[in-house]
Amino acid sequence: MNCYGRKLKSFRANLHTHSTTSDGSFPPEEVIRRYAGAAYDVLAFTDHWKTNPVSSYDPHGMTLLSGVELHPPGPRGIRWHILGVGLPEDFAYPELQSGQAAVDAVNAAGGIAFCAHPYWCGFTSADVMSLKNILGIEVYNTSTRYIGKEYNMQCWDELLNAGKKYTALAVDDVHSERDLFRGFTVILAENKKPETLLRALRNGDFYASQGPLFKKIAFANGILEAEFTPVTSAIVVSNGPSGYCETVANFGGESYGEPEKTSLRRDFSDKKSGYLRIQLKDVSGKMAWSNPIWLG
Numbered sequence: 001m002n003c004y005g006r007k008l009k010s011f012r013a014n015l016h017t018h019s020t021t022s023d024g025s026f027p028p029e030e031v032i033r034r035y036a037g038a039a040y041d042v043l044a045f046t047d048h049w050k051t052n053p054v055s056s057y058d059p060h061g062m063t064l065l066s067g068v069e070l071h072p073p074g075p076r077g078i079r080w081h082i083l084g085v086g087l088p089e090d091f092a093y094p095e096l097q098s099g100q101a102a103v104d105a106v107n108a109a110g111g112i113a114f115c116a117h118p119y120w121c122g123f124t125s126a127d128v129m130s131l132k133n134i135l136g137i138e139v140y141n142t143s144t145r146y147i148g149k150e151y152n153m154q155c156w157d158e159l160l161n162a163g164k165k166y167t168a169l170a171v172d173d174v175h176s177e178r179d180l181f182r183g184f185t186v187i188l189a190e191n192k193k194p195e196t197l198l199r200a201l202r203n204g205d206f207y208a209s210q211g212p213l214f215k216k217i218a219f220a221n222g223i224l225e226a227e228f229t230p231v232t233s234a235i236v237v238s239n240g241p242s243g244y245c246e247t248v249a250n251f252g253g254e255s256y257g258e259p260e261k262t263s264l265r266r267d268f269s270d271k272k273s274g275y276l277r278i279q280l281k282d283v284s285g286k287m288a289w290s291n292p293i294w295l296g
């Protein structure tokens, strides 16, 4: 993929995975076999409170990342779901009294932290904003779709509107068969060594998707350009009521036979501050989300 002028490889990742190490129904070897069989490149194990000995597993050609999901107490008696990835397999943490303590423990161990599925938890963007030094949130989480809370776009935009430079993942949060292969993160990097993938995640070199794939994202001299697999809707989301819609073809239904779009180009040179992010939707309703570009 052409990522802001750099030619990078695309690695399909599921960064939120449970196994029988906690409350998942698949043993680690089985969940690896499933994702490798679906042509994933990267799988992060993030069992509740527990890491996995990922270096002892047969990766079936994938890169396995060590991680954890932590649940310290949060606002209004709600527990946080803090996703930590890139952690030592023997990651040990003190008793965690707050979300910030969990984030700090992840960062101190060399990992990266995200706030998992805030809508499902019952957290507001103001709650999420209270966490310092997270990389972002999950914009889509498969396992929370069963109560209609799989999307976190509004929370993300509220954070971005407040100037919080958060990225966003799409994940399966797989616990069982029904959660497989519906939300993934594409990491853009030179290779799929763990340290290279983690550096790319820290740099924001990735995007979230349920299906559509980006082929190019470029931003130079105020011109935003993107190329992608065919979609019926390509929108640039920005601060407040500003934004841009390349097309909303087919919103009336497939029967219109509108041509599907594979590119977007827009001059934003008169916009001096804030953010731009690209949001795609294909004919089957599957979405993809670029990370935000910051202006000024």
Ligand SMILES: [Zn+2]
Pocket: 069, 081, 116, 117
């Ligand atoms: Zn969770």
Ligand SMILES: [Zn+2]
Pocket: 016, 018, 069, 173
């Ligand atoms: Zn989870």
